[in-house]
Amino acid sequence: MPDPRPAARVTAITHALTPLRSYLELWDGLRLQPEVCDFVFGNPQEMPLPGFVDAIRRHAEPKDKDWFAYKRSESEAREVVAKSLREWRGLPFDPEDVALTPGAFGALEVAFRTLLDAGDEVLFSLPPWFLYEPMLLSVDAVPVKVRVRADDNDLDLDAIGSAIGPRTRAVIVNTPNNPTGRIYPPATLRALAELLTDASDRWGRPIWLISDEPYARLVFSDAQFHSPSAYYPYTLISYSYGKVLLTPGERIGWLALSPSIPDRESLRGAIEVSQIAAGWLFPNAVLQYALGDLERLSIDLPGLQAKRDRLAGDLSAVGYDLRVPDGTFYLWVRSPDPDDVAFCRRLADRGVLVLPGSICEAPGFFRISLTGSNDMIDRALPTFRRAAPEH
Numbered sequence: 001m002p003d004p005r006p007a008a009r010v011t012a013i014t015h016a017l018t019p020l021r022s023y024l025e026l027w028d029g030l031r032l033q034p035e036v037c038d039f040v041f042g043n044p045q046e047m048p049l050p051g052f053v054d055a056i057r058r059h060a061e062p063k064d065k066d067w068f069a070y071k072r073s074e075s076e077a078r079e080v081v082a083k084s085l086r087e088w089r090g091l092p093f094d095p096e097d098v099a100l101t102p103g104a105f106g107a108l109e110v111a112f113r114t115l116l117d118a119g120d121e122v123l124f125s126l127p128p129w130f131l132y133e134p135m136l137l138s139v140d141a142v143p144v145k146v147r148v149r150a151d152d153n154d155l156d157l158d159a160i161g162s163a164i165g166p167r168t169r170a171v172i173v174n175t176p177n178n179p180t181g182r183i184y185p186p187a188t189l190r191a192l193a194e195l196l197t198d199a200s201d202r203w204g205r206p207i208w209l210i211s212d213e214p215y216a217r218l219v220f221s222d223a224q225f226h227s228p229s230a231y232y233p234y235t236l237i238s239y240s241y242g243k244v245l246l247t248p249g250e251r252i253g254w255l256a257l258s259p260s261i262p263d264r265e266s267l268r269g270a271i272e273v274s275q276i277a278a279g280w281l282f283p284n285a286v287l288q289y290a291l292g293d294l295e296r297l298s299i300d301l302p303g304l305q306a307k308r309d310r311l312a313g314d315l316s317a318v319g320y321d322l323r324v325p326d327g328t329f330y331l332w333v334r335s336p337d338p339d340d341v342a343f344c345r346r347l348a349d350r351g352v353l354v355l356p357g358s359i360c361e362a363p364g365f366f367r368i369s370l371t372g373s374n375d376m377i378d379r380a381l382p383t384f385r386r387a388a389p390e391h
Contacts, residue, residue, distance in 0.1 A: 013134045037376040039369045044246045055293035073100040077288040102251035104214040106281045107238035113274040116141045120169035127362035153182040164199045170208040176215040179367045180332045181325020193232035206234040214240040215328040223326035233260035252283040307370045319389035329370040336389040350383045
């Protein structure tokens with residue numbers, strides 16, 4: 001008889017996704033109710049930026065018969081990104097160093113497929129973005145996890161150094177970090193670069209640094225962003241426009257090779273091969289045409305910071321334990337109940353949806369998305385206060 005079971009790795013992926021999928025059932029059942037305050041994901045809770053809509057409308061008008069034909073990484077879009085990176089990062093990026101992808105999701109998938117063989121180990125810190133593990137399992141890589149420092153959410157370099165071994169092929173660093181909002185400082189990134197250089201020399205091959213930076217432009221005025229690519233040559237950067245534009249359903253981003261990578265020309269071709277073989281992992285044509293316009297747009301950062309300060313201040317005042325984030329659009333808060341899933345379900349019963357920390361492998365915490373509207377914050381704060389530690 002035919003065996004109807006999926007591939008064995010799908011079982012491991014399913015296990016890794018079980019906490020998220022279980023909570024999605026609750027979220028799907030409640031999020032569209034009119035009085036519910038949805039702070040779970042970085043989804044827009046208000047209408048899109050007018051400039052985004054105008055750009056899409058303008059570039060959707062075809063100029064030739066190939067306007068909607070198959071596209072790879074369009075040269076004009078690559079130049080937009082490379083120019084921005086040269087000005088922003090102070091490194092000599094070429095357009096050929098940039099691969100346009102369907103968001104940071106696509107950029108990470110391309111990086112994994114280009115760099116990793118089955119059985120290679122990839123190290124990342126906890127709490128993580130909750131899809132690193134399933135994505136690594138999907139390419140038969142081995143996730144290796146270490147926790148950040150508990151006192152300040154900075155990278156634990158001793159733990160990273162101890163976890164690196166002969167099978168380590170890459171380290172993922174997410175800064176500004178989702179979910180903690182931490183931006184890793186230059187001292188940490190320099191020490192990490194030294195650690196990776198020493199380990200690469202010890203094991204006889206470079207250990208890649210995958211710098212996941214989809215929130216790199218969402219930095220609050222009391223902080224400063226630093227990219228690991230400024231400190232370590234063997235770095236690939238992933239980025240998504242879905243965060244700064246608050247359009248996560250419009251999938252465009254990029255994977256960029258650091259200009260400091262020796263002999264990176266061979267990697268450029270390998271990345272395009274990986275994009276094609278993985279299911280044509282290029283953004284749609286209209287988004288690429290519009291990229292010059294989109295590059296100049298941003299959601300209201302001062303407004304986002306005002307939400308951060310209001311929520312952080314009000315929650316701290318009634319006893320919640322949290323660290324004010326440097327960037328992203330999240331608050332990472334200790335749950336008054338060690339059973340964070342149960343606590344989040346009680347909030348959901350009162351019409352307030354947040355993400356349990358257990359989904360990010362951090363039991364006892366929860367995450368609030370600052371993309372909720374001010375009206376949602378007004379309605380949610382009394383519920384947070386009633387559930388607060390002081391009560």
